[in-house]
Amino acid sequence: MFKQLLITEIDASKTFLTLWLLAVTVLLLFMGYSGSELGQFIAASTVIFWIMLIGCAIVSGEEKRLRLYAQLPVTAGMVFAATWIMVICWIAALVAAWTMYGLLFDPTSDISAEEMGSQAIGLPLLLVLITIGFDLHAFRPAFIQWLYLGTLAGLLAVAIHRDLPLAELQQAGGIHIYPLPLPGGVAQTTALSVPLLLGLLAVNYYIYVRSDHYIR
């Protein structure tokens, strides 16, 4: 049933995925021919990534879709996996665009592949942090969710207040990982963020399959 679920998921986000690819391509050509640096392209494309992803979640009716899946012969684990595979597809397209931009328009850029990878890991990291916040909705008392989201927003505000632009790639102290900058260089940051991402995904899965948002 996982295959059927994945096909349905692809089907459901096909329009947005096409729009996303189109937007990135237009941005790539526009910025590339206007001489922008790779870092600028990464920043701009990341912003579009968030807009498209949020738009897709709203328009395709995320909650409704989950309620529909709750009636089908699929497990919550399958839905969770299919959802994240789609997110990986979105991010893969983004990273491919960054790589292509680097190769075509800014081959002398000092942004390394590791740095781009680290930046790419930052996207699902923030996404999973937000998703956990939404999935906590099913748990009582309700203040847990608000406390969590409030803390997340607070951390984000601190990061911005400390002049750490969210879309900026390189920081003095290392790569910027959403929502907070992590200390050290690229290698340390990546080494820290990968297990952090896996751990957060595990937490999200735990919450997701035990929650009541119309699926168990």
Added chain:
Amino acid sequence: MLRVNELRRHYRKFDLGPLSLKVEPGCAMGLVGANGAGKTTLFRCIMGSVRSQHGEVWVGEQEATAIDPGWRQDIGYVGDATPLFDGWTGARNLGALSRFYPNWSAERATAMAERLNLDLTQRVRHYSTGQRSKLAIVLALSHAPKLLLLDEPTAGLDALSQDVFLELLFDAMAVEGTALLYATHHISEIAQLVDRLAFIHEGRLVREEIKEDLTQAWRQISFRHEGELNDIPHVVASRQQSPYFELVSDDADATLDYLRQQGISGCESSRMTMERIAIEILKRSA
């Protein structure tokens, strides 16, 4: 076909259960209760879309667990508001969801949509409430389920479509031997369809009866009598405007025997509608 054992779900202001019920293969059970009685919560607990905190649900020989959701292939479910892909046409919704059911028949789906006069080329977001209900009905019935869970399925349906829907249910029961659990607070719509009736009040099953037994036993009895009459057995409601008495009895034979013993003759006993019986049962539960 469906066994629910000691199911419980606690909310801050509402408790469902402990609740047990059984629907045999090929049987139709009506679930009757007022708004907020727990019908929808029960359905969601059965479907696993809301976690129960205690008890178990069996669909056929398979326990309805989250780990192996294969049992959902045997179920057709029409909820209070069936979620659909709003941006897709009815046909595209049917096509996408057919993937999940090996027994799905596209011909059956199309035929049912035609009988219900449902335009499958329109986007679901442009559907009226009734049209959405029709699509949900087609979705629920197109894979020849062994069990139908219907939670207020006729919401927004016109009288003609309701009639067609009942025909479809009769067909499913006759041809496929489908069992069904049908929740409604409009008992008249299921009076002809169901064999058994379960009454739910404040999250608990307060009574479960064979429909024929209810219609046989429950009667409205009227007679003329001078003087007072107290403690008449099995009377659930009474109205007295001396010398006329009007009683509702849940065991008319026993009540009439008692009245005869009291020397009262000329009692008129009349059948009650299922709707009336249900109201009296729910009133007593409250």
